[in-house]
Amino acid sequence: MKKRLKLLLICLFMGSGLLVAQTQRVTGIVISEEDDQPVIGASILIKGTGIGTVTDANGRFILPNAPNSAILQVSFIGMATQEVAARPNVRVVLKPDAQQLDEVEIVVAYGVAKKSSLTGAVSSIDAATIEKRPVSSASGILEGAAPGIQVNNTYGEPGADATIRIRGFGSVNGSNNPLYVLDGVAFGGNISDINPNDIESITVLKDAASAALYGNRASNGVILITTKKGKSNRTSVRVNANQGVYNRGIAEYDRMGPDDFMETMWIGYRNSLLTKSPASYPTTESANAKASETLISDYLKTNIYNQKNNALFDSNGKLVAGAQVLDGYKDDLDWYKGLERLGHRQEYNLNGDAASEQGNYYFSVGYLDEKGYVISSDFQRFTGRANINLTPKQWLRTGLSLSGSHQTTNNTNGTSTASYVNPFMYARQIAPIYPVHLHDPETGNYVLDENGNKQYDNGEGGRNQYIGRHVIWENELDMDRTYRNTLIGQAYVDIIFLKDFTFTTKGDLNVRNSENQTYNSAIIGDGYGNHGRAKRVIYRYKNYTMQEQLTWRKKINSLHTFDA
Structure with missing residues (x-):
């Protein structure tokens, strides 16, 4: 019995060893043959299975338990799929797939076109790229994703739209912003009204030929935004949640500490005595003595050291031996500590779609909550969308799109040029x-x-700078809040006749209102002395757009297509 038990245990251990030996840890990198750069988001799939991964920001990937005999299928949009044997440190070079590239369709001003047939300056970003970027506004999608476009977000306040320049600065006094077109209709609202998760693609028209349909409104370029539509043959529902944190991207400059500051101020004060009052202080020694005696009492007004005002400096403007900042002050000199925090971002989206021969639909709801790294800078947004497209007859297509958003923004004075706010x-x-x-x-x-x-400390008791102002205190007591509501409705009808002609009529209604509420406390700051100050400003906008278009599209064979 004991021999049988030993034999069974030996077999089990040997079997376990064989199982372990049949798998391996596969690592590698995927690069592009064109520019020798890493391919981000390339798909790595073990052939014949559903096991796989994608490359990271450096083009690298890891498969911890791949079979020894596994074949890896490496693919990326616009590149030819490659198969390689699984092994450690795989290096895969992907080549452009000319045939696949020819089949890629891009939304343009008059409809869609194959990428290979375009001659204008056009850049396109697809849904796969958009989904990888957890941004709050569609303007953030363009940052670093399309060539020839300048995206500048100088402040980075939650909910703020970036400044986009497609052709640089075309006007000194006029607007340099591009024209936004949402689902074929010129869009006059804020780009932050649109949930990036509802966007199917973004196309940027950069030259005059590509944007000619929109006339002089397109002088600064055109950004075409296409929202999602139903695709699957069965109802599909998806939920995604994103969590993240914000921190300041660029560290603060190195600044003087109290010791260096005091000695530097002593030099400046001494020099001003020599130049402005030479009769009273004819020698350097007399100016030195005066500076050491009265720098704090006459100028700085505050002494945080363990020495008396007139005994803090020697005759050469250096702090005397043993001079130290009192313990009570040491942890209370960093003003950034009371202004900044670790920001937090949370986003939740629910969407679904379905499609058939008679039509398709897409719906979504989303919630975004951002707390910036500056205290009191917050942004909340609720969004909803429903896109319905019907084809009751072969010659008739119609559709309706409804979307709405509600935003609440708490602002700070981070863009003000006044140093005291x-x-x-x-x-x-x-x-x-x-x-x-x-x-x-x-x-x-x-x-x-x-x-x-x-x-x-409001400075009135002993401070020679920003007396009666306190940015941390004012940031806590004051308020600058904006509420914004948006409702967008679109409807269209396509009538197909004479086989190659399509007549399209499209209507758009855009209703927006915003309310800005500001309050300055009576305790300190701008509201001090007049029992506080409050203001309420309401804006209401309503835009109507009607558009008719006749299109002729003739396809002679697989190589030639005419559009007009």
Whole structure:
């Protein structure tokens, strides 16, 4: 019995070893033959199975448990599929697939066209590329995704649209923004009203020939946005959720600490005495003595050190030995700490679609919540969309599209040119000796209110900069909030006659309203002294568009097609 048990255990261990030996860890990189650059998002599939992965931002991939005899199928849109044997450190070079490239269709001003037949300056971004980019606005999709387009988001406030320039600056005083066209109709709203998850493709028309249909409105280029439609033969429902965090992308400049600042200010003060009052301070020694004696009392007004005002510097403007910042001040000199936070982003989308010979439909609802890395900068958006297309007769097509959005934006003064309200300018320019909160000047300890809480320092008690202003305090008390509602409806009818002619009539209704509410507290800042200040501004817009178009499309054979 014991011998049989041993034999059974040996067989089990040998079998386990054989099973382990039959799989391997496959790693590799996929690059393009054209430019020798990594291919991002290439599909890696074990042939004959549903097991696979995609390449990362560096073109690399990992398959942890691939069979030793596995064959990998490597594919990417516009490139020829390759099959390679599974092994460690695979290097796959993908070549362009001219035939596949010829079959790619791009939305253009008058309909769709094969990429190979286009002669104008046109760039296109498909749904697969869009889905990989968790952006809040369609303008963010274009950033780095299409050549010849400048996308600039200087501030990065949640919900803010980027500035897009297709042909540079064409006007000094006029608008340089491109024309947006949504599902074939000129779009006059904000691009942030559209949920990027509802976009099927974006086409950028960059030259005059491509944008000629839109006249002078297209002088700065045209961006065509096509929303999704039903595709599958059965009802399909998808849910996706994205979570992420925001942080400041570029670190703050290295700034002077309190010691360097005090010694530098001493030099500046001494030099001003020599140049502005030479009669009173004819020698360097006399100016040095005056600067050491009165720099704090006459100019800086605040002393955060453990030495008296007139005993902090030696005769050469250096801090005396043993001079140190009082402990109570050390953790209260960083103004950025009270302005910034770790931002958070969460997005949830539910969409579904179906299609048949008689028509198709697509619906979606979405929710986005962004909290910026600057406190009080937030953005919320609710969106909904329904696209319905019907073909009741072979010669008749009709459709209806409805979409709506509700946005709430909390703004800061990050774009203001006034240094006393712009949080970045204020925190950068305030001297590193002025604390955020009130302190006892003798001990450096915090001065607490009756509830035991720290109190902000408005500068009136001893500060020679931004007196009566406090960017952190104002950011907490003041409000700048915008509510925005949008409703967009489109309907179209296509009538096909004489086989090659299509008459299209299309109508669009765009209703938008926004309400901006601002409040300045009576405690500090712009509202101080007049019992506070409040303002409410309401905007309402309503746009109608009617469009008729007659198209002739003649296909002679598989090689020749005429459009007019």
